[in-house]
Amino acid sequence: MVRVLILGLGMVGVTFSVGLERIKKGEVKPYGVPLADVDLGIKIRDVEVVGAIDVDERKVNHTIYDVAKSFYNMDSVPETLRGVKVYPGLGGEFVKDLFPVYEPKGGHKNILDAVYNTFRELRPDVVVDVTTTQEGRIYDTWEEYERDVLEGKVAPSQAYAYLALKYAKEVKPVAYVNLIPTPVANNPVIVSMAEKVGAIILGDDGATGATPLTADILEHLRERNRKVYSIAQLNIGGNADFLALLDEKRNRAKEETKSSIVKDILGYDAPHFIRPTGFLEPLGDKKFVAMHISYESFNGAVDELIVNMRINDSPALAGLIVDLARLSKMALDAGFKGTVYEINAFFMKRPAPLGSKNTARILAYQQLVDFAKKISEKKTP
Ligand SMILES: NC(=O)c1ccc[n+]([C@@H]2O[C@H](COP(=O)([O-])OP(=O)(O)OC[C@H]3O[C@@H](n4cnc5c(N)ncnc54)[C@H](O)[C@@H]3O)[C@@H](O)[C@H]2O)c1
Incomplete structure (x- = not known):
């Protein structure tokens, strides 16, 4: 099983959750999932959304089912999503110009701890970042980055990535998949730490339409x-x-x-x-x-x-997440750490590591399929 935690239960996060469950029920075909017909070893039905994190007051403490039905007025929402909760997140102050933000109790340190405890409780293998885009910088040193995280000065995605690295160190290996433009996988200090603690950071910014x-x-x-x-x-x-x-x-x-x-x-x-x-x-x-x-x-x-x-904007990205979840777990199981260019080159607009080139997706697709076949045979790098 691949346990997926969604950061940001917006149009993309909800469309992914609903579409995935509908594929599992046989209600829709897996169109829009690039590797649906490639035998990866991990099946689409093995992917499971275990929770979501958000900062919108109208979503926090509801279920994904409620958000899909009542917030987005979607039809055909599978009942299985009634059991998947939305937990409070961090960095709500960055988006308070857009919607009513949930105000968690306590100072910044308590909020970081609470979100970290959500990670521990849900035990994800893959954390998918589809939060609202925020401006973020590239750090020169780990110390500077860590200081900004602890003082609440970084873009929320960079704070979530920090918690994922701590989780990889203390709980179990994890992949952080950043699908928004904020530089996470293009931050060398974050990727180097991932190599040390046994995490994978993929990104940045999903390449869709x-x-x-x-x-x-x-x-x-x-x-x-x-x-x-x-x-x-x-x-x-x-x-x-x-x-x-x-x-x-x-x-x-x-x-x-x-x-x-x-x-x-x-x-x-x-x-x-x-x-x-x-x-x-x-x-x-x-x-x-x-x-x-x-x-x-x-x-x-x-x-x-x-x-x-x-x-259709959101389904284009949501379909990619199905494969990103499976490939991330395969790469973790095969012992990869840091980042994986072969995956980023196909799925991301700014493929990490920092300084990597964008290639045509026609070429990147072949590279990706070869890579997926190689790791599904469990060859370590
Ligand atoms: N095709 C695509 O739709 C596409 C392609 C590439 C990248 N993206 C990126 O994916 C992201 C999501 O797109 P969307 O259409 O779902 O947007 P959206 O605005 O519908 O959803 C964003 C969600 O993130 C939540 N959020 C904001 N700040 C948060 C925080 N600090 N912690 C937790 N949750 C937070 C919001 O409440 C909202 O539920 C955007 O950043 C977008 O740029 C989308």
């Missing part, structure tokens, strides 16, 4: 030696994530993870604008994406590529 497609189109152009003049990619959505990204600091974190693909794949930095561009409520979770790429081809010919899409 337009970014992997852009990466593959750029690879296509590069392989044909077409010179890219400019890339414009607009994203407009109506969910809470897009609302949160209206804040310039949060959006900057997102932009940084999205833009790194251009130079990595083309080998030069073509002028580009790639970032969440706006919030339009009626679009809901189904975002509108438009892409325009202009490039030079043989004999000076100039071509243009235009793509328009409407993409």
Whole structure:
């Protein structure tokens, strides 16, 4: 069994929980789970959500079932989720501009302890971070990072990652999967400590809709030696994530993870604008994406590529979490520590370790399948 703890029970966390249980019941097929047809040894039915952590007063101390039904008005919510609780988290002050925040009792130290006790109680193998995007920095030293965690000055995701490392040291090996742009797996001090305590840190920022497609189109152009003049990619959505990204600091974190693909794949930095561009409520979770790429081809010919899409945002990431949970457990069982580039390269917009290149997902997919087959045969690195 793979015990999964969700940090941030928003659209993605809820969609993952509901979709996973519906696959297990045979109500839906595992479409959108990239490795559903690859024999990994760990089956989808082995993945189990054991709890969620949130800071929204309207979600804390309810169950995932309640949140899916009453907060998100979802139909077809499996009864099994009635038994899975939402526990209070930390760092609510970073999002109090967005919604009513649950105020836990005690000072910062007590809150850290309480969240750590939730980890101990739920005994996760995999902690999945799908909290609201926060600005975070890259630390030079462990001491500086630890001090900021203890004083409550870090982005919440970086504080959760600290607790996961402590848990790996004191309780059992764990994988921390950071699907948001805040740098966690791209923080070398965090990854080095993971190597020491037997944890795996994957991240950062899940690559879902337009970014992997852009990466593959750029690879296509590069392989044909077409010179890219400019890339414009607009994203407009109506969910809470897009609302949160209206804040310039949060959006900057997102932009940084999205833009790194251009130079990595083309080998030069073509002028580009790639970032969440706006919030339009009626679009809901189904975002509108438009892409325009202009490039030079043989004999000076100039071509243009235009793509328009409407993409369901949350299911795109939720489907990836099913595989990330299974791959994380496999990697832990095979003795991996630190981070795993082969997994990050396919699933993340900014694949760790820090300084790693983005590759086209078509290439990363082959690498991932080879890697998964290798570790499912239990070969240690
Ligand atoms: N396709 C995608 O949807 C996609 C792709 C890549 C990355 N992401 C990232 O995934 C994250 C989740 O997306 P979403 O659409 O579910 O957003 P959301 O706003 O619906 O959900 C975020 C959840 O995190 C909770 N939260 C905020 N701060 C917290 C904290 N300190 N501790 C615990 N919980 C906290 C919020 O209460 C909310 O329930 C976002 O950061 C987004 O940028 C999403």
